[in-house]
Amino acid sequence: MKNFAITGVAGYIAPRHLQAIKDTNNNLVAAMDPHDSVGILDRYFPNTSFFTEFERFDRHIEKLKRTNATEKVDFLSICSPNNLHDAHIRLALRSGSDAICEKPLVLNPWNLDQLQDIEKETGKKVFNVLQLRVHNSLVELREKILKRNQTKSKYNVVLTYITSRGLWYDFSWKGREEISGGVATNIGVHFFDLLLWLFGDIQNNIVHLREKGKVAGFLELKNANVKWFLSLDKNDLPSDAIANKKTTFRSITVDNKELEFTEGFTDLHTKIYEQVLAGNGFGIEDARPAIEAVYNIRHNSLTDDKETMHPLILK
Numbered sequence: 001m002k003n004f005a006i007t008g009v010a011g012y013i014a015p016r017h018l019q020a021i022k023d024t025n026n027n028l029v030a031a032m033d034p035h036d037s038v039g040i041l042d043r044y045f046p047n048t049s050f051f052t053e054f055e056r057f058d059r060h061i062e063k064l065k066r067t068n069a070t071e072k073v074d075f076l077s078i079c080s081p082n083n084l085h086d087a088h089i090r091l092a093l094r095s096g097s098d099a100i101c102e103k104p105l106v107l108n109p110w111n112l113d114q115l116q117d118i119e120k121e122t123g124k125k126v127f128n129v130l131q132l133r134v135h136n137s138l139v140e141l142r143e144k145i146l147k148r149n150q151t152k153s154k155y156n157v158v159l160t161y162i163t164s165r166g167l168w169y170d171f172s173w174k175g176r177e178e179i180s181g182g183v184a185t186n187i188g189v190h191f192f193d194l195l196l197w198l199f200g201d202i203q204n205n206i207v208h209l210r211e212k213g214k215v216a217g218f219l220e221l222k223n224a225n226v227k228w229f230l231s232l233d234k235n236d237l238p239s240d241a242i243a244n245k246k247t248t249f250r251s252i253t254v255d256n257k258e259l260e261f262t263e264g265f266t267d268l269h270t271k272i273y274e275q276v277l278a279g280n281g282f283g284i285e286d287a288r289p290a291i292e293a294v295y296n297i298r299h300n301s302l303t304d305d306k307e308t309m310h311p312l313i314l315k
Contacts, residue, residue: 001025001026001027002026002027002074002075002277003026003027003028003029003064003071003072003073003074003075004021004026004027004028004029004073004074004075004076004077005028005029005030005031005032005057005061005073005075005076005077005097006018006021006028006030006031006032006076006077006078006079007031007032007033007054007057007076007077007078007079007080007084007088008032008033008078008079008080008081008084009031009032009033009038009040009041009050009079010033010035010036010037010038011033011079011080013079013102014040014079015040016269017077017079017100017269018040018041018043018044018045019044019269019270020269020270020272020273021044021045021077021273022044022045023267023270023273024270024273024274024277026277027045028041028044028045028048029048029049029064029071029073030048030049030050030051030057030060030061030064030073031045031048031049031050031051032050032051032052032054032057033050033052033080034052034053034054035052036050036052038050058091061073061076061091061095061097062095065095065096072096073092073095073096073097074097074098075092075097075098075099075100075276076088076089076091076092076095076097076098076099076100077100077101078092078099078100078101078102079102081173081174081179081180082104082107082179082180082181082185082186083107083178083179083180083181085101085102085104085105085106085107086106086107086111086115088101089101089105089106089115089126090115090118092124092126093115093118093119093121093122093124093126094118094122096122096124097124098124098125098126098127098276099124099125099126099127100127100129100272100273100276100281101126101127101128101129102128102129103128103129103130103189103190103193103287103290104181104185104189104287104290104291104294105126105128105284105287105291106291107181107185107291107295108295109288109291109292109295112284112287112288112291115284116284119284125281125283126283126284127272127276127281127282127283128282128283128284128286128287129269129272129282130190130193130197130272130282130286130287131190131268131269131271131272132190132193132194132197132261132268133193133194133197133282134268134271134272134275135261135268137260137261138194138198138261141198141259142197142198145198145199145223148223150223154221154223154224154225155199155223155224155225155254155255156224156225156254156255156256157195157199157224157225157226157227157252157253157254158226158227158228158251158252158253158310158311159191159195159226159227159228159229159251159252160228160229160249160250160251160252160310160312161187161188161191161229161230161231161249161250161251162229162230162231162232162233162234162236162237162241162248162249162250163187163231163232163247163248163249163250164232164233164234164237164247164248165213165232169232170212174186175212177298181294181298182215182298183212183213183214183215183230183231183232184215184230184294184297184298185294185298187230187232188215188228188230188294188297189290189291189294190290191228191230191252192219192290192293192294193287193289193290195219195221195224195226196221196289196290196293198224199221199222199223199224199226200221200222200223200224201221201222201289202219202220202221202289202292202293203220203221203222204218204219204220205217205218205219205220205293205296205297205300206218206219206220206300206303206305206308207297207300207301207302207303208302208303208304208305208308208309208310208313209229209302209313210297210298210302213231213232213233214229214230214231214232214233214236215230215231215297216228216229216230216309216310216312216313217297217310218305218308218309218310219293224254225308227308227309227310227311228310229310229312229313234247236312237249
């Protein structure tokens, strides 16, 4: 049995980590969040030490390392706001723990190099939760793509993800680009990781639209041309989604065929934890391409090349 600690335990994604820790028969010894709405701990690990101040949490992790071998933290699970991931990973490594971190691993690509240096210094590892890479239907698709005749023309891919958010979003950390990294980073990084994992490295990264609540562009990948559109605006939802009172629309088409992966999400975090505990898992170099992609999307100049624009932008 391994000992875990967690940051951001009051957040949206934390229950999936709590479930994964429980499913893999491990123990949670410490949890931290500035918000104290953490009654969910009763469902999983009611005896967990809980902190609302990061400094006291840091001290507790250090204390366990030095004085309590049976409760020394083996893994720190990181579910905190995006801009804190880097600091919390450093806490894990400095404390003699491996880190299991939500996406994005960091906001700025150069911080990955520093984390790799700390990995070498401490002998500990950083793992990123790239759960779409363990989705059965997507694993099968990647195997087909890798076996495909490379002389054929590139796939034509269209990614559309619209997930409407209310006024609260702008007042939360998710609506502040300096904390979340903006729309492309906060809601898009896992899609970009998926596309790069499926279709290969980026050869060209074009941005057509970049506003507070939406962003769109074009990626030329080794084996695909990708037109993509991400939005938090309910007015961008297609009419059939609105008619059915749906607040989210997600679509990835490959050569005009819908990529179907709506099922099979229930245990993906547990699969990631199983891989990490088995000595595998996705590390810094796995996370790097998507981190670089979304960083460039935030900073590249806009272009008006209509040939590469997503259909919703052309409208």
